[in-house]
Amino acid sequence: DSFVNFIFGDDASGHEKLTEQLVSNKDLLSRKDSQLIHDLLDMDQDHLFEGWEPKGVNDDAKKQMMKDLHTLNDSYTGGILTYIARSRELLEASQRGENPMDGWTPSVPKGMNLDPETNPDQYLRLEEVAGDDIFKCVFVLVAGGLGERLGYGDIKIGLPSDTVTGKTYIELYCEFLKAYAHSPLVIMTSDDTHVKTVELLEANNYFGMEPEKVTLVKQGKVPALMDSSAKIALDGLYGVQAKPHGHGDVHKLVYECGKLNQWKAEGRKWVVFLQDTNGLGLISLPAMLGVSKQLNLDVNSATIPRKAKQEVGAIAQLTHTDGRQMTVNVEYNQLEPLLKATIDPAGDSADPNTGDSPFPGNINQLVFKLDTYAAALEATRGVMPEFVNPKYADSSRTIFSKPTRLECMMQDFPKLLSPAAKVGFTQMPAWLCFSPCKNSLEKARAAVSKGSPPACAAQAEADQYYVYAKLLRIIGCNVEEGATESYEGVPVALKPSIVFAPSFACTLTQMKARFPFPPQVSITRNAALICSGDVVIESLRLDGIAEFAPVTGDNRLLVQQCNLQNSGISFTPVQQIKGIPEKNLIRGYKAEILAQERNYKFTRGPVNTNNIAAPDGGCACTIMYAALTVTVRARGVISAKFCGILDVDGGVPNVCSRHKSHI
Numbered sequence: 001d002s003f004v005n006f007i008f009g010d011d012a013s014g015h016e017k018l019t020e021q022l023v024s025n026k027d028l029l030s031r032k033d034s035q036l037i038h039d040l041l042d043m044d045q046d047h048l049f050e051g052w053e054p055k056g057v058n059d060d061a062k063k064q065m066m067k068d069l070h071t072l073n074d075s076y077t078g079g080i081l082t083y084i085a086r087s088r089e090l091l092e093a094s095q096r097g098e099n100p101m102d103g104w105t106p107s108v109p110k111g112m113n114l115d116p117e118t119n120p121d122q123y124l125r126l127e128e129v130a131g132d133d134i135f136k137c138v139f140v141l142v143a144g145g146l147g148e149r150l151g152y153g154d155i156k157i158g159l160p161s162d163t164v165t166g167k168t169y170i171e172l173y174c175e176f177l178k179a180y181a182h183s184p185l186v187i188m189t190s191d192d193t194h195v196k197t198v199e200l201l202e203a204n205n206y207f208g209m210e211p212e213k214v215t216l217v218k219q220g221k222v223p224a225l226m227d228s229s230a231k232i233a234l235d236g237l238y239g240v241q242a243k244p245h246g247h248g249d250v251h252k253l254v255y256e257c258g259k260l261n262q263w264k265a266e267g268r269k270w271v272v273f274l275q276d277t278n279g280l281g282l283i284s285l286p287a288m289l290g291v292s293k294q295l296n297l298d299v300n301s302a303t304i305p306r307k308a309k310q311e312v313g314a315i316a317q318l319t320h321t322d323g324r325q326m327t328v329n330v331e332y333n334q335l336e337p338l339l340k341a342t343i344d345p346a347g348d349s350a351d352p353n354t355g356d357s358p359f360p361g362n363i364n365q366l367v368f369k370l371d372t373y374a375a376a377l378e379a380t381r382g383v384m385p386e387f388v389n390p391k392y393a394d395s396s397r398t399i400f401s402k403p404t405r406l407e408c409m410m411q412d413f414p415k416l417l418s419p420a421a422k423v424g425f426t427q428m429p430a431w432l433c434f435s436p437c438k439n440s441l442e443k444a445r446a447a448v449s450k451g452s453p454p455a456c457a458a459q460a461e462a463d464q465y466y467v468y469a470k471l472l473r474i475i476g477c478n479v480e481e482g483a484t485e486s487y488e489g490v491p492v493a494l495k496p497s498i499v500f501a502p503s504f505a506c507t508l509t510q511m512k513a514r515f516p517f518p519p520q521v522s523i524t525r526n527a528a529l530i531c532s533g534d535v536v537i538e539s540l541r542l543d544g545i546a547e548f549a550p551v552t553g554d555n556r557l558l559v560q561q562c563n564l565q566n567s568g569i570s571f572t573p574v575q576q577i578k579g580i581p582e583k584n585l586i587r588g589y590k591a592e593i594l595a596q597e598r599n600y601k602f603t604r605g606p607v608n609t610n611n612i613a614a615p616d617g618g619c620a621c622t623i624m625y626a627a628l629t630v631t632v633r634a635r636g637v638i639s640a641k642f643c644g645i646l647d648v649d650g651g652v653p654n655v656c657s658r659h660k661s662h663i
Contacts, residue, residue, distance in 0.1 A: 021052045028059055033066045036073060036080075043084045044229070051237040061238040068240045075220025076245075077252065077383050083222060087230040087406055090388040095228050095397045100387070101318075101334055105342045108358050109317040109327040111303070111425035112291045114284070116432065116474055116508055126290030127509045133293065134286050134506075135181040136269040138370065140254060141173060142247045142410065143197065143276040144190035144219050150457060151440040151586045155193045158200050159437065160583055161279045162461045163591035164497050164528060164569065169277050169437075170200065172502075174207035176282040179502040184213045184268070186257065188250045194218045217253035221245065224403035228390070233403040241403055247364075248408030252382035260374045271373050273366040273410060277437035279464045281365050284433040286507045288367060291426045298372040299414050299423040301329070304430040306361030308350040309336065313411070314359035315425045327423035329362045329411040360427045363434045364411055376416045384408035385415050431470060435463035441588055445489045458492045458587040468498040469523075471511055476518030480525035487573060487588030494571050494589075496523050497545075501532035528569045535559065544568040545593060567594040 022029075022037065029037070040048060048069075052062060073080040093100075116123040147156045157170040167175075177183045189197050197216065201207070206214055224241035226233040233241040250273070254260075270289065274281050284302070292300040301315050314335050317327045330338065332348075340347045351358045390404040414423045430453075437460035439447060444454035453459065469479045482495035505511040514531070515521055520539040523529060528545040531537075534556040535548045544566035550557040571589040574580045584590040 018046055018050055021054075022049060024054045025052060025059075025062060028055065028062055029066070032070070036066070036069055039081055040069075043081055045084070045232055047231060048234065048240075051234075053237070058238065065238040065240060068242070072221065072223050072240065072242060076222055077381060080223065083406065084230050084232075086386060087225055087388065090386065090406065091225070091228045091230055091390065094388055094390060099337075101330075101338045103321045104318040104338065105320075106316040106318055106330065106335070106338055106359070107343075108360075109315060109424055110295065110422075111315070111360065111427060112295065113427045114287055114291070115429055116287075116471065117429070120474055120508070123287050124509055124512075126287040126294065127507050129290035129293050130286045133269055133289055135183070136267055137180065137289075138184045138186070138259075138263050138268050138271045139173075139177055140186045140188070140250060140271060140273045141170075141276065142188050142250055142273065143170075144188055144193055144244065144247070145276060146192050147586075149438055149440060149443075152457075152582055154582075155196045155200070156276045156437070157193075157197065159277065159457065161277075161437075162464055162497075162499060163584065163587065163589075164593075165499055165530060167499075168200075169279060170197075171204070171207045172279060173274065173282070174209050176502040176506065178208055179506050182210055182213055184215070184259070184263065185209065186215045186217060186254060186259070188217050188219055188247070188253055190219045190244065191221070215257050215259060217250075217257050219244065219249045219253065222405050224405050225390075225400070226403050227400060228398045243403070243405040245405070246384075246407035247410045248384035248412060250410055251377065251384060251413055255377040255382035260370075260377065263370060264374065269370050271368040271370050273364070273368075275364055275436065277460065278363070278365070278434060279437070279460060280431075280433050280435050280467055282502075282506070283467060284428050285367075288365075288426045288428075291424075292367050292369070295424055296422055297367075297424045298369045298417065298421040299327075300367040301360075301411065301423075301425045302363050302365035302367075302433055303360035303425045303427045304363055304434050305354070305356045305427065306359060307355075308357045309348045310357070310361065312361040314357065315362050316359050325419060326414055326417075328414050329409070330359075335359065360425050362411060365433070366411065366413075368413075372417065372421060373413075376413070380416050384410075385412055431463065431467060435460045441488045441490060441586065448490060454490050454492075456490060456586070457583075458487055458490055458494075458589070461587065462492040462494050465494060465497045465499070468500050469496055471508060472498070472515070472518070472521070472523070475508070475512050475515060477515055477521040477523065478519070479521075479523045482525045485571070487571070490588060495526050495528070495569075497528035497569060497591075498523070499528075499530045501530075503533050504531040504535060526568055533557070537562075540564075569593050 026034075037049065069080070076083045114123055114126065141157070143155070143157045145156050146152075147154060147159055150156070150159070152159055157173075158168050160166050161169045161172050174185070177185055187197060194216065201214065221242035222245045224233040224243050225231065235241050254271075270292070272285065281302075288300060288302055291297070303315055306312050306314060309332070311332050313329045313331050315327065316330045316335070317325065318330070319325050336347045348357055348359075350356060386406040386408045388404060388406055391401045393399040393401045414421065417423070436455050437457050439454060439456045441456060441458075444456035444459065447454050469482075472479045479496060479498075482493045484491050484493045500511070505514050514535065515537055517538050521537060522541045524543040527542045529542055530545075530547040531549070533550045535550065536556065537548065537559040539561040540559060541563040544564055545568045546562075546564050548557055548559060570592045572592050573589055574585055577584075577590055580590060
């Protein structure tokens with residue numbers, strides 16, 4: 001009786017069958033279990049326990065069910081009862097057809113457009129404005145997803161960002177952060193990715209990051225809901241369906257990790273949020289940071305030009321009829337009806353001067369002023385505004401075609417700020433800052449057929465090569481345009497394949513310093529150039545593949561003059577390769593450096609066909625130039641080893657006493 005009274009209160013009438021089932025299993029339940037069952041029954045969640053079998057039947061499944069319910073209860077701020085109550089409020093509003101945008105009028109917010117192609121001086125100046133603040137950032141990587149949508153069975157951050165070097169996305173990000181004075185990194189994982197993320201980091205020694213500066217926070221899930229009364233959905237008798245709450249949880253997890261005061265004590269000024277597979281995201285960050293400083297923005301959203309009616313969220317300033325204002329992301333399916341109802345009967349239409357929507361497209365890369373961000377987290381504990389998007393089964397709007405859940409979005413954080421907060425944007429061309437890797441080849445082909453970017457692994461890789469080729473052209477180097485080829489029906493231009501490690505250049509300013517005489521640099525359409533570390537290239541004629549890197553991190557490699565020609569690299573379609581790895585299957589090709597290449601041509605002047613280095617003035621040794629330090633490998637790759645040229649068999653050439661000091 002005491003158990004029944006505890007579970008049901010004073011009146012258990014109407015619960016006779018459920019009472020019998022729970023009493024039968026009461027010895028399996030802890031006091032904490034009983035309390036949670038009591039609370040759930042108070043919220044009309046009887047169905048969760050109506051199918052329980054007598055004690056002795058599937059007892060382990062019952063225990064696991066209670067464990068799952070406790071996990072869901074503990075992971076949601078306020079607990080599962082708060083979640084159910086909030087769900088009912090939002091589902092009732094949805095059932096009534098209420099529009100959360102009612103009363104708001106959109107306008108274009110304050111921001112800045114950057115394009116190093118059309119205005120390189122402005123771009124370089126903003127990199128200068130950022131200055132040392134790039135070393136005062138905290139980085140947050142949202143990495144809770146697997147690569148299933150890509151056709152890739154592992155975690156997305158473990159996917160190679162390019163197949164010439166094989167560098168993964170997480171390795172690329174860590175290299176940028178090392179270049180930024182080993183800035184702290186927070187990685188939000190999920191149940192699907194946490195263990196694999198830890199294993200990847202540990203197996204690779206955190207990719208050179210200081211382990212104590214890497215913090216992993218794991219996102220929980222929320223109960224899935226089966227109808228408009230917010231009944232929790234079951235999976236069989238004892239399974240509790242749960243779904244991700246959305247990437248907005250990252251703010252709550254940053255607050256709970258307890259690092260805010262430490263970051264402020266270290267002199268950190270900014271928090272930068274990154275997506276898991278956008279390899280271009282950090283290239284333009286210094287200039288974006290310059291915009292934040294110049295406009296004194298508390299929140300700065302990276303954006304790209306957006307076509308009218310394009311299925312991309314937009315940054316807009318919203319003004320309510322009661323006088324409230326906020327600058328936030330507005331989803332594309334909300335923007336069109338909002339514009340029609342307020343300022344433009346044509347809806348989301350193009351600006352006649354640009355051909356684009358006047359509202360910039362959000363790419364979910366955000367820069368927060370740390371002081372503003374920390375104050376908002378302290379006030380709200382990082383709990384984000386939520387929404388629900390049920391798919392109704394019929395016109396009654398009570399039953400769902402599939403379970404739904406409450407969601408929250410990272411980019412809605414400005415809704416937590418005071419009206420005095422300055423929220424704006426930095427708009428840049430997509431080639432400079434945005435190339436997501438999210439679609440399978442099948443979905444990429446469908447996107448291409450509609451005139452949309454394929455957003456697949458092949459295109460993301462091609463865009464990483466392209467951005468450096470284009471930036472080289474902007475500073476004055478001669479880089480030929482590569483040809484577009486089709487792989488599995490997706491057209492991409494993979495050449496010239498140019499990869500600059502962050503240790504070589506993180507900014508356009510640094511790139512100019514690495515190529516001090518750009519007219520003396522020529523790269524053909526089929527070439528591949530890989531640079532890392534402290535390398536300065538004064539003169540280069542490249543038709544093939546070359547890799548430049550100093551021997552050690554504290555050495556400089558000065559390439560005063562180098563002409564190199566070899567067979568380079570090939571991107572071979574997967575149909576021509578047996579046993580192709582998954583990382584290549586999702587691209588449709590495999591990068592192959594042509595092995596046993598012997599046609600090396602290094603000269604100080606016009607290409608020499610004798611396959612040997614030209615003499616260095618009156619010197620008898622075989623080095624090309626006193627400051628040129630290279631190794632020639634059989635695959636046609638150059639890296640720094642000796643002050644001289646090794647032949648393809650690995651032999652060390654003679655080096656005269658005048659040049660030995662350079663070894």
